[in-house]
Amino acid sequence: MSYKIEISEQIMTYTIDRPEIRNAINSDVMAGFEELIQKAEESEIRYVVITATGTKAFCSGGDLSVFHELKTEAEAYPMLKRMSEVLYRIKTLPVPVIALLNGSAVGGGCEIATACDYRLVTAHAKCGFIQGTLAITSGWGGGTYLFETLPHDKALLMLTEARVYTSDELEANGWATKVVHKEEDIHNFFASMNKIRPEVHRAYKSIAKRKWQENDLKGRVDAEVRKCAELWAEDAHHEAVESFLNKSQNT
Ligand SMILES: CC[C@@H](C(=O)O)C(=O)SCCNC(=O)CCNC(=O)[C@H](O)C(C)(C)COP(=O)(O)OP(=O)(O)OC[C@H]1O[C@@H](n2cnc3c(N)ncnc32)[C@H](O)[C@@H]1OP(=O)(O)O
Numbered sequence: 001m002s003y004k005i006e007i008s009e010q011i012m013t014y015t016i017d018r019p020e021i022r023n024a025i026n027s028d029v030m031a032g033f034e035e036l037i038q039k040a041e042e043s044e045i046r047y048v049v050i051t052a053t054g055t056k057a058f059c060s061g062g063d064l065s066v067f068h069e070l071k072t073e074a075e076a077y078p079m080l081k082r083m084s085e086v087l088y089r090i091k092t093l094p095v096p097v098i099a100l101l102n103g104s105a106v107g108g109g110c111e112i113a114t115a116c117d118y119r120l121v122t123a124h125a126k127c128g129f130i131q132g133t134l135a136i137t138s139g140w141g142g143g144t145y146l147f148e149t150l151p152h153d154k155a156l157l158m159l160t161e162a163r164v165y166t167s168d169e170l171e172a173n174g175w176a177t178k179v180v181h182k183e184e185d186i187h188n189f190f191a192s193m194n195k196i197r198p199e200v201h202r203a204y205k206s207i208a209k210r211k212w213q214e215n216d217l218k219g220r221v222d223a224e225v226r227k228c229a230e231l232w233a234e235d236a237h238h239e240a241v242e243s244f245l246n247k248s249q250n251t
Pocket residue numbers: 020021022024056057059060061062063064065066067104106107108109111130131134137138139140244245248249
């Protein structure tokens with residue numbers, strides 16, 4: 001099993017459990033997210049937390065050792081679309097969703113975290129929308145969510161610089177809700193959230209959801225997915241992925 005779903009103190013926690021491959025997303029992890037969403041929609045929980053095993057990585061994005069087999073736009077689109085549906089459903093869950101970044105996040109890992117309401121980023125973590133270095137854009141809706149999350153210039157810079165940011169930079173540009181220096185910081189975050197009734201958290205979340213419905217968040221995500229699938233099919237992307245996979249083999 002590549003994931004765990006646990007409930008404790010009305011917090012439902014999803015843990016990606018593939019540390020050896022830096023918690024990259026494959027079909028099994030996607031199925032786990034689908035199970036999480038179903039459970040979260042049906043349960044009386046206060047929050048959902050998304051995290052991962054180990055201290056090195058929260059998530060390294062799509063599992064390139066599997067997804068490099070997708071060559072054409074028609075092959076890439078269903079994978080991108082499926083994960084974009086997962087992230088849209090996570091974004092629009094009725095309760096606050098917290099990404100607890102136990103380590104670094106790149107590519108789709110940043111998209112998952114950006115779909116969440118809050119990002120608690122471990123101090124040593126480095127995070128970046130590095131998709132540009134693979135000659136594609138974000139393709140799971142994360143670019144669209146980033147423009148919803150940060151001021152326009154900060155979002156555009158993060159996407160087009162396509163580099164990893166330190167936790168201090170992520171706090172400065174507003175992507176990190178909080179940098180976690182010690183375990184107590186996480187405890188304090190939840191203690192502060194718990195001062196407010198769950199009904200109030202849910203009510204504010206529904207205000208955000210109304211805004212997203214009105215400004216056609218779903219339609220904009222779909223356009224992002226389509227464009228990424230188009231770029232995915234180009235040689236520049238396949239060459240960049242080959243180069244990443246070969247680098248691993250040669251070291
Ligand atoms: C598909 C959707 C698309 C999107 O919409 O956003 C994407 O997500 S594109 C994918 C973007 N991800 C990447 O390009 C992966 C980049 N990975 C890294 O930069 C680094 O691995 C890391 C995440 C910064 C971690 O670095 P480090 O701790 O030094 O670990 P290694 O690099 O040595 O990795 C260990 C091991 O894991 C393999 N690995 C890592 N990430 C992936 C991945 N996304 N897919 C497949 N394999 C991955 C890496 O190859 C190493 O393997 P071995 O050498 O066999 O141990």
